[in-house]
Amino acid sequence: MSKTVTAAYDNIDKANNALDELISEGFIREEVFLDKSNNQVKVIVPDSVRRRAEDILRRHEPNDLWDRPFEPA
8 A cells, every 4th residue: 555655844855855865765756756846845656665755754853744545636
C-alpha cells in the first residue's frame, strides 16, 4: 500500500532543500510535489520506503510531518 508523506516547513528554502534531497536520493520526480503556497513537500511512497522518506524530510526541520493512505485522483 502506498502512502502520501507530507512535511510542512516554515519557509520555502527548507521545502526546496527537502524536495531536492528526495530527488537526489532516487525518489521518482513525478511522485514528489512542492506546494509553494503552504511550504509543503509531499511524496508518494510504498510502505517499504516510507521511513526513509520521512528521515530525509525530517533532516530539513519541518514544523509538522504526517502520512496518510495514497488516494489516486
